[in-house]
Amino acid sequence: MKKILIVDDEPNIVMSLEYTFKKNNFEVFIARDGQEALDILQNQLPDIIILDVMMPMVDGYATLEQIKKEERLKHCKVIFLSAKNKEKDIEKGLSLGANLYVTKPFSIKKLVEQVHELLQ
């Protein structure tokens, strides 16, 4: 069973993602901001992380930078999921080492397909 970590501060969006990925046989972990995510990553090694950018406390970019620093987490796939859809935001996200940058609003179906593709 693949593990997924969803990091987003919008409970309603998280709820939809959680439902969908559970249905697709993922073990789902949830964090409300970057700090929480990093805490969870201390004990868990998910296959993929879905990361919002604008969050209180530690934002998405900073979270990814921390993740990339840890050898153990190097092979985690990371998808940014953000309402920031400017060229420079996307470029920044990808340059930090994310595998994909998906802009909000998004299609859940498509996101699931992209996750599967990444994990193959």
Next chain:
Amino acid sequence: MNSIGLLVILAIYLSILFYIAHWSEKKSHSKWTNNPYVYSFSLAVYCTAWTYYGSIGVAADSGLGYLPIYVGPILIIPVWMIILKKIIRISRVNKISSIADFISLRYGNSRFLGALVTIICIIGILPYISLQLKSISDTFHIVTKTQSSDNIFADTTTYVCLALSLFASYYGTRYVDASEKRRGIVTAVAMESILKLVFFIIIGVYVTYFVFDGFDDIYQKAALLKDFDKKNSIGGITNAINWFFLSILSMFAIFLLPRQFHTAIVENNKESHVHTAIWLFPLYLLIFNLFVFPIAWGGNILFEGKNFNSDTYSLLIPQLFNNNTLTVIVFLGGFSAAISMIIVSSIALATMLSNNLLIPYGFIGALENSSQQKNSKRIINSRKIGIFSLVILAYVIYRIFILDYSLVSIGLVSFVVIAQLAPAFFGAIFWRRGSKKGAVTGIILGFIICFYTLLIPYAIGITKSTSLFIQNGPWEIALLKPFQLFGLDYLDPIPHAVFWSLLINFLSYFAISVSFKGNYRERNYAEMYVDIDKYITNHEDAFIWKGTAYISDIQKVLLRFLGEERTKRALTIFNLKYNIDKDVTTADARFIKFAENLLTGHIGTASAKILISSVVQEDKISLPEVLRILEESKENIIINRKLTDTSNELKKISEQLKNANQELVNKDIQKDEFLDTVTHELRTPITAIRAASEILHDDDDIPEELRKQFLQNIISESDRLNRLIDKILDLEKFETGKQKIYLSKNNIIKTIQKTIESVNQLAKNKGIAIEFKDSSKEIRAFYDEERIVQVIHNLLSNAIKFCSETAGKITISILENDTNIEVKIYNNGKTIKIEDADAIFDKFYQSRNQNIKKPIGSGLGLAICKQIVEHHKGSIWTEINKTEGATFIFTLPNYITTENN
């Protein structure tokens, strides 16, 4: 006191003085020597031994007669300042170093006029210097109780003369360029001015308060003496006219005396120093005169019937009471007054003598072909010899012509002679038509008159009207009586001479200037002098000259006086100033003027012109041509000024445009950020709605409970979306002024309570206690209740949101003062950082400063609150709490304030 003792004191005093000069010459750039006070005190060289001793004599013998000499300068001071500034400017740009230079340059570099002015000055001033020597000698003998001796080697004055000549020639001729500043001399003179004033005050206080019992005592005792009343009133129209002429005379003196011209203009190194002099100098004169009257009448009382020389009362009184120290102090004060005058006058006269008489008429030929070192040496030596010979000449006059006269009468004769320069001098700066012929004629005729009416009678010692020459006139022609010329019999000799000499002088200057036009050079300088402010920066532009000249020829002349290095530097400066290529070989008018200027300080204006003329080929220009060119240059200057103005204006506008543009750019960035944040904020609920809807759409076997939850999410996110849109529109309406506020009378307590109720549940859920103090009061005010509810609601929601998680507490309080009601909402959550205190009221503040961090709430709430409160003419701010919690405060105008408006 014996002679040796006094001589030792004198020697010590002189060496201190020389040391001050030496020290300030070394520190010539320090603020100790370059300040307005040194300048102002140096002007007090006006007060010589004549003032120091002579005023007392006049006051004792003829009452208030001593006053006009000081009333004149004090009255003229405001005008003096304006004229002085003008003269300073003219002198600075033309490197003028004496009054002879000043007058002769204006009348077309006239060699003759320069020499004439020099001669007049020497004739006028030499007896004046003798007078100072006489005062030194007289007072020396009084202090030492000795008699003057016929042996010149036994006469102290001989040695004083030698010492002064050495001092003056050493510090007075250090620079070949006579327009250079001599800080050493000036500082020493200023020092002496202070000393003589202090010493005079000391003797004044001594006589008034120690010898007598104050002013009243002296007045009462003096009033008993005969003639007191007669002496101490102006006394009728005749005397008033006498007064008037004496005041006029001293007004002129302040401008025309060579030593005054020297200290006020040549030694002025900052125009602004005049501003201090304008009050300090008259104040100085005023203080000086304060004690003249008590000393004079104190002397009259003490020495009644003894027939002492009243000039020396200030020495006789302390001596009478055997106060040796005070006698010596008074003597030193008088000595200071005398030697400052001698030093400054001899330097000024020697400069004139060399630059306006000796060089142009004597050895200019010798200077033409020598090296720079030789020339400089020659010029400086000529001045040194000048100083020596002038002092010696004065000494001779003092020794040979036994000066029986009182100090004042000789001083006044000097003034009258010098006053002959007045028409030419003032005409120079105010009247374009004034010409050289007019000036020369005026001065000569004026001088002849005063020679006849003053110098002859005084020289042959017949001031007492017993002589037949004075009684009946020459050949018994009554109309030619020297003291009653043409039947004018009600003026004293001095005012009488002033009247006739100046009248004739002025009329001939005027008549001849009007009848015969001056040549082009005169007219040229007339324009420059009268309109100096216009030409101050580019005065070379205003100089007209036509002919052929080569820079190399002129350069050779300059080299002989300035040396290689200075010549080179001057040329570079000139080329830079007028943007002239250094390969240009022919000289233009500007260069001619520039070169003449460079030489003027060394050899005077007339010689400078002669030297330059000798190496250039000058063509004659007609007067109309001069006027045409002048007109053109005037226009050029005006156009130039206009261009500068326009360019400055353009600069200003472009600066403004730049600022406006920057503002626009900033606004644009703000707008982009705003749009960014708005779209982000709008996308978030849309994302949630889209995700939930997609699941509901695609997934048929979703459990009922979850299905309801998703639907509920869609509803709440839609509401959120709607609220956000409302807020954005709200804010936009406020910002563009479309939003209206509907004021009505309300009770703020009720409004707050109403709002608390609407958030009560939310607070309870988080376990927060809301405390509202003053809830029982009634405070009425005019406001739009719906809007104020919105403000309070927003502040309360924020307070709940940021309240401490445990034991949360919110406190609301109200304060009412004369003009406002103040609502304060406190929560015990996190404090607000100082740097955020103002910015949190900006819309989407978080978005700008923590770009990627998520704003809590829409980021618009406080911005809207601020708009609402400000539309009510109130204000909103946050108080920085040091320990914990956040306090938000807003004010509204209270009932009375609104009513009044």
